[in-house]
Amino acid sequence: MKFLAITLIVHRPDPVTGVLKSTHERFREVLDNAVLAEELGFDGFGVGERHERPFISSSPTVVLSHIAALTRRIRLFTAVTTLSLLDPVRAYEDYATLDHLSEGRLDLIIGKGNGAAQRELFQVTPEDQWDRNAESYEVFRQIWRQDKVTADTRFRPPLKDAEVWPRPYQHPIRVWHGSATSKESVDLAARYGDPLFSANVTNPIEPYAELIRYYRERWEHYGHDPADIAIGAGTAGLLVTRTSQEALDIYRPLFEANTAFFEKAGLPVVFSTLEDFVERSSALIGSPEQIIDKVHRYHEQFGHTVLHLHADAAGLTDTQHRDSLELFQSEVAPVLRRDIPDPPFAWGPVREESTHA
DSSP states (O other), X not given: OEEEEEEOOBOSOOTXXXXXXXXXXXXXXXXXXXXHHHHHTOSEXXXXXXXXXXXXXXXXXXXXXXXXXXXXXXXXXXXXXXXGGSOHHHHHHHHHHHHHHTTSOEEEEEEOOOOHHHHHHTTOOTTTHHHHHHHHHHHHHHHHHOSSEEEOOSSSOOEEEEOOXXXXXXXXXXXXEEESSOHHHHHHHHHHTOOEEEOOOSSOHHHHHHHHHHHHHXXXXXXXXXXXXXXXXXXSOEEEOSSHHHHHHHHHHHHHHHHHHHHHHTOOOSOOSHHHHHHHSSOEEEOHHHHHHHHHHHHHHHOOSEEEEEOSOBTBOHHHHHHHHHHIIIIIHHHHHHHSOOOSSOSSOOOSOOTTO
């Protein structure tokens, strides 16, 4: 199993202390966390893309380029690239450049994105967002694979024998499809034979497991080998401590503050108590043994081989956060790496054309 640390670069007051870091401090924290993730042995570091408050992750290529310069081994992920909002030509130019600067350490997770404010900012409607996402991906993957591209597009000017530079480092880049609730994104991933990354954050396991089952069905429908399936899954929080009681004591103020924030913002509260959150959500909160058991339970439903964990402290002290990550890597990750297989491809630059191209 492989492990990613990710951040959406949320910029709001600390849920427990109420302290709001400056924008500059928040970006420095992201860079420090990326370096720490590599130091601790994580396999990847992901940066989200959102174009609305309270996120400051509107330029993931810039952030990942800086991280590429600070690190040497860790793979770099987007989480997610919102292709429904982007010109695929411009997106290709940015990511192909980043691909070279990182020496092929880049993986993309794409998705339509969500949030009304960013749709309005880019003048994208809920009705056309899925079509924009599919069209942008079709053009994007053609540019990555072909020296000249012709495309009769609806949402940007058509292309005729267009050349787009620079030509990429990876041939082709690996693209995961991020999915929270939609069969459209799952079907798109299965159609192209691409890996799937389940958000697996807001709800209990059932809706995510149902989508993954659908992905497997569509994968075989499109004629792909089931042995080539790769699935990643997110988590709703992380705190690993020596005992379960210690984890509950530390996490309770954070959970209560987040619940109050959701209620004030008019957002749904899915888990009303911390105990219910620990038991039924994807959050990994407890002793190493509890974390290992929970990942195994999710793996029985998902069959996933990649797991993402939150890179941000977000309500924990820096010491608590680092201790949790260190304990995860020293006592949890080795067991899960032994028990759960890696994805069915090399964890490195893609240097030859995919069989699913």
